[in-house]
Amino acid sequence: MSTVGQVTPGAPPGAATAVSGKDAGRVAFASFVGTALEWYDYFLFGTASAIVFNRLYFTTLNPTAATLAAFATFGVGFAARPIGALVFGWLGDRMGRKPALLITVVMIGAATGLIGLLPGYATIGIAAPLLLVLLRLVQGIAVGGEWGGAITLAVEHAPPEKRGWYAALPQVGSPVGTLLSSGAFALVLLLPSDAFDAWGWRLPFLIAFPLMAIAVYIRRRVEESPLFDEMMEHNEQAKVPALDVFRKAWGRLLVAMASATLGVGGFYMLTTFMISYGTDTLGLSRSLMVNGTLVAAVVEIAVIIVVGRMADRLGPGRVTLWGGLLSAVFAFPLFWLVETRNPFVIVLAMATGVAVLSIAYAVSGALLAELFPAQLRYTGVALSYNLAGALTGFLPFLATALLAAGGGASWPAALLLMTLSLITALGGFLGGRMRVRDNVAAA
Template sequence: MTNTSTRPGERGAPATISGKDAGTIARASFVGTALEWYDYYLFGTAAALVFNRLYFTTMDPTAALLASFATFGVGFAARPIGAILFGYIGDKFGRRPALLATIVMIGIATGLIGLLPDFGSIGLAAPILLAVLRLVQGLAVGGEWGGAVTMAIEHAPVEKRGRFAALVQVGSPVGTLLSSAAFSLVLLFPSETFDAWGWRIPFLMAFPLLLIALWIRIKVEESPIFKDLLAQEETSKVPALDVFRNAGGRLAVAVMAALLGVGGFYMITTFIVSYGSNTLGVDRQVMVNATLIAAVAQIFVTIAMGRLSEKIGPGKVTMWGGILTAVAAFPIFAMVDTKSTVMIMLAITIGIVLIAVAYAVNGALLTELFPPKLRYSGVALGYNIAGATSGFMPLLATAMLGFSGNQSWGGALILAIIALITAVGGFLGERLRVQDKRIVSAD
């Protein structure tokens, strides 16, 4: 339904969506998101391989690893705060300014980690500053993903939202690929060189990558649906409060649906990398290379699941992804326990691919759980509350190793539980989806 007496964006006219613009915006969101996830994922790998030895040197090895993962988890705890902050900006002033702010924050914080002296140089200040920089990363990522998928979805025709939302999700495996590749290269250095300065190179790369990402984000146009909200004077005064007050049930479903994509991913990458290298004694290079192979496979699965969601619905895809991951959880860890290079690579690849089934459609599902005026805040809160909850899963799984005599069943049990929770979230989410009404295609 088009109002021919007014131009799109004026009061009374529906938002105009162009398929050509949707592809451009989704690709820009993908590139920016990939660079942000590169920055964020570096910390997870470094937490498993470096920080426990260089920033927590006064502790015994197990305590140091726990402290390293606790610092890793701080970023997740900060993400809901970032979701509230940038959700307010995104739902009140625009999706675009929020996304520009997040890219600057995370790029600077990541680069500064590469410049941070270790415990031997500045003592207790080193782990404290490390935690502060991780906190800044968490705040920025708390607003990043929700804004990126919201922008992609709100520029896309309704019937093609699955593929464009999935394109943003491809940023995650590409970010993993870049960060894992960077660590694989610096791990080729002798151990002394790697510990002294080699590990810092991937973090310092955040500075030039920030310039690239910022240039991409500056060219992105504001969401036509948000422009329509402004024209209709329908923006929320306090979006996060309205989400909790008026869409609390939908928020709970969003958290459940997103839990596996975040928590499961870090169980497979961060915890298994740590478990394999620190507990089983597998070469660190083998564990990192396995994540590289898995990331490549994840890209293709993500694209395919985005298309499938357009046919059967993102909620159903999420549900089946959760069920399949729960079934495979214990076999995956059993394969890692063999210490076989081939089996470890196969296990990590299978794990990431199954998790990607649900993760691929998170953007499509979560954005359709909330109305446009609460969308940025609702999506960001749902995803990042799930992140805050599941970010400490590697810490919990590592702690459980002490109770199980270094047996992997504790990690497998955690993965299976969060997978089943996500399956329920997908089942409920499919029944709660809403679609925007005030849009018209320009194609």
């Protein structure tokens, strides 16, 4: 039996909970693998919105309206994520982190696989886009409970002096998920156009079924949080965690949302929207834009690993502040570089943009987890991250609408990215001064 989170029998509430560095690494790795598989499922939808759904599920609309409809469906997933945060936050803070994470991985895997089986508009008419929206809602609810739980579990197993590093490991799941999803689409885009439209695009979605089985196996082997076990022993769980977050920690919630804004909204501005902008407005090839996200994902992995180690020395608030400011500086130049239409420069711009915004994203888990006490952590982390997602998930839609209104000019999109960056910088500045310390000790 593992020694993770052993508590002396009869210990008073607040007694130090012992954590083992070896077991903490194992749990963080398991959180990373499960998160990577879930983000793979979720990110597929973003790429498909830009190059598939607008043509096969919204075929009665003109090209611009079809793209707007596809991005609106994409944004529905973000709107649903706070619902998942409420539901799974309650489950995670009341019943345990582990059962919540098992349910989320089954939900998102099943929803994603079913998208791969969904007939298009030409086959079942209006039912096709309606079912697509429904499956996207299920995805959003599941992801709303996933990230917060993975971060909470990793942080609560980590030695106190290494929480920044262990919280960064699940963050690597995001670029790995991007790499897998973009790589899958890059491969099927090699098919002839007719084959791609008929069945090729479905293959990356259908892979979600076996990946779901792998993720369930991994999640079943992850042990419960030692801090949650201690709370259970002393009956310290909040009865309705969400109410306590809104009543007692609303200021922390707002700061956490601000600090997470760039990592969520900025990422989709430089991937989902950028793919659409490059292909539809600049006339660039779909393969070039998708391959740009592949390179950016590889760079993001390296940035998260390096910056995650810095967080324990500098503090996640300070790292978030400087990451937000740097992203603001780069916002306009990134779009100018893409507009050169030079393939090498475009890939370089996408990689640089994602790398810069990943500075704040790398430490987002550590910062959010330490803004809330253990009794409210799952709910607080999930709500703040997913409310930020709900507010920024429609940015590809908004940027596309502004692009059409402005005759193809990119400055509104660049201004949106700069605004997100400055909001996150402010969140990092305030969040670094509001951190909560758990009473934990290394085993």
